[in-house]
Amino acid sequence: MSTNATSAEPVRLYGYWRSTAAWRVRLALGLKGLAWQYCPVHLLRDGGEQRQPEFLRLNPQGLVPALAIDGRVLTQSLAIIEYLEETRPQPALLPRDPAGRARVRSLAQLVASDLHPLNNLRVLQYLGGPLQLGEEQRNAWYRHWVATGLAALEARLAGEPDTGRFCHGNAPGLADCCLVPQLYNARRYDCRLDDFPTLLRIESACLALDAFAASSPERQPDAGPAR
Numbered sequence: 548m549s550t551n552a553t554s555a556e557p558v559r560l561y562g563y564w565r566s567t568a569a570w571r572v573r574l575a576l577g578l579k580g581l582a583w584q585y586c587p588v589h590l591l592r593d594g595g596e597q598r599q600p601e602f603l604r605l606n607p608q609g610l611v612p613a614l615a616i617d618g619r620v621l622t623q624s625l626a627i628i629e630y631l632e633e634t635r636p637q638p639a640l641l642p643r644d645p646a647g648r649a650r651v652r653s654l655a656q657l658v659a660s661d662l663h664p665l666n667n668l669r670v671l672q673y674l675g676g677p678l679q680l681g682e683e684q685r686n687a688w689y690r691h692w693v694a695t696g697l698a699a700l701e702a703r704l705a706g707e708p709d710t711g712r713f714c715h716g717n718a719p720g721l722a723d724c725c726l727v728p729q730l731y732n733a734r735r736y737d738c739r740l741d742d743f744p745t746l747l748r749i750e751s752a753c754l755a756l757d758a759f760a761a762s763s764p765e766r767q768p769d770a771g772p773a774r
């Protein structure tokens with residue numbers, strides 16, 4: 548018997564094909580085998596649809612993703628994934644034991660709370676706009692914070708015994724949902740990844756799975772040309 552909750556309302560994901568935070572949620576939905584409808588929010592068109600009143604009513608922060616589910620709208624990718632985990636627990640994206648859960652959340656937050664926010668679109672736009680940094684300086688900023696964050700993640704995943712085929716053991720979970728989109732994003736900015744063999748090994752294992760391949764940016768209906 549399935550222990551997953553169900554709802555008559557279709558699940559709607561507000562996202563953008565290249566948003567790493569939205570990709571985390573696409574991954575969680577896919578790994579859990581949930582059906583969902585896609586509501587694209589173009590982050591660049593007309594000054595960014597995420598800043599227009601229609602979207603701000605869903606998320607006053609003006610950030611994707613937002614997930615309409617069970618009669619409410621949820622924001623913040625990690626909070627959304629935790630909600631999915633609690634309401635639709637199978638297959639689990641977090642380990643059962645508290646120490647394992649703390650480890651996976653810690654790996655996920657390394658990416659989602661510390662690395663990604665420094666390189667978000669609005670940050671890069673602020674550096675290039677009001678602060679008048681040129682493209683090369685913005686790229687240097689981007690690559691610095693990617694290298695710093697990924698080096699710490701590599702050290703942890705290479706050194707900790709709970710790392711397996713995936714970030715934690717031999718099943719994909721929350722930390723993998725954060726790792727794979729972040730590596731994709733790093734490549735967009737030509738970051739060197741040679742020093743991160745463990746991350747690349749885990750990424751390969753992830754991308755061999757349907758949920759990762761099907762949720763990739765290029766396979767989304769709003770995918771545009773590469774920059």
Ligand SMILES: N[C@@H](CCC(=O)N[C@@H](CS)C(=O)NCC(=O)O)C(=O)O
Binds near residue numbers: 566595
């Ligand atoms: N902490 C948030 C971050 C959300 C976020 O930064 N989303 C980006 C796309 S990856 C965004 O909407 N950026 C729009 C902007 O910067 O204006 C989460 O995990 O959901």
